[in-house]
Amino acid sequence: MSLMEQALDFFHTSMAHPLVMIGAIVLLLAYRHFSKRTYHLPEFPMGLFMLYFAIRFIWLLVKDASWVGAWDRWIPVAEMIVLSWAMIRLIFALFVDHILKLFGKQPLPKITRDFILLLVYAVVGFILLRTKGEVNLTGLLTTSAVLTAVIGLAAQSTLTNLFSGLTLQMERPYNIGDWIQLGDTIGQVVGITWKSTRLITREDEMIFIPNMTISQSIIKNFSKPSTRHNASLLIGIDYNIAPNKVREMMLEVVKQHPLVLHFPPPEVRVKEFGDSAVLYQIIFAHDHYAEEPRIKTEINHQLWYALKRHQIKIPFPIRDVHHAHIERRRQEKEAVHFREEAEKILSSIPLFTALSDDDRKQIAETIFLKEFGDHEIIVRQGEEGDSLYIIHNGACNVFLGSNGKEPKKIATMHEGHFFGEMSLLTGEPRSATVRAHRDTSVFEIKKEALKHLLEKNPTLSMKLAEALAARKMELSEERGKITADEATKGKLLSKIKNFFGLHA
Structure with missing residues (x-):
């Protein structure tokens, strides 16, 4: 007698009382209940054990009845077969399913697992029928072969799907969790069964595709050989805008997106010259294929604001009829x-109160209004700059980073607040990162707007130094990080003159 048969006989003999059966069923139910509620207890297949205990319990109650007859021979054999299958399923769960889960590997597809178990069940079942039931296997196999042929002819489609599924599992063109495309269908693989493969689309719709259809189709796997995926956007730009300017602006927007990979670096290509626009292709890499539509939407969203800030138009093929004189009057009125x-x-900004009305009017003629979308970066900490920003509409969050740590939000600014004065007047790098808190428009004053005024009126630099010193002292009180020595008017005056190239 084999070791397996000895183990089965020992277990089978020990379950000789109905109360033992009831206790075993209660224990199994309790374990299943608690294993689903805690991560400390692994889940194991209990169905076949429950079936065995149920059959054993009923048989212990009725085996002495007069009507049992021939069942007295076959019920114990059935019990042994079900018990052996339960043991096999438990061993498979322990040494295959649980080990794969323990090492963070993908579980075996259901079709592969079921096929292996079915073969082992069949072999063990035939052995027990021969040894315990004394069944003539030659006759049984002959009958089974005829029955198999009849079933095969009646279920050709089902069998084709079965063997197609097994072929797919041997070739492994995709795994559970992969994003694939079959024809016009794109989805994530969530299950592989004997008959079909299940996909979940981005619209959260479940699609069942027969394995036979998949084996005859071209499969595009977006998750292999790696999860990195190249995506692209097309956008038409006015012919009057230089390609280098367009490329620089687009790359700046794309690189800001947190899910866009920096390697390989994004690219901008001139795709073609259309009837009404130059068609540009933006190519970028990411490793979140499920999020690709959202990534593209967010980049398009930020591109709109960037195009508007740079006064770049997206032309479209229509015919505009303008009354020139009316249009000129409208533009003059808006200006x-x-x-x-x-x-x-400008008159409300303390930094410019020292300027005369004429000086402020001259600066106002060179000022720009720029629009930024929610979360767009206006200035980045450590970057060079020579401009000041005044919030016209919306709000901005200020972030400060140090020693390579993640920048932390330190303040929120609203309409009328300004930032970037040190970069405007002394050319110092940006001291913090400022992001738009929602759709925000800001006035931008650049270095060139002040250079002519300072050259014409040298005493103005002293007034600006005084105002800048007061501003820095105000910030020092709020943050406690700027010393009085750094905020002296003399030092700031020297920086202003050096930055604007003024003679001492």
């Missing part, structure tokens, strides 16, 4: 209103 609003804003 006057913009300058008046800019002058008003």
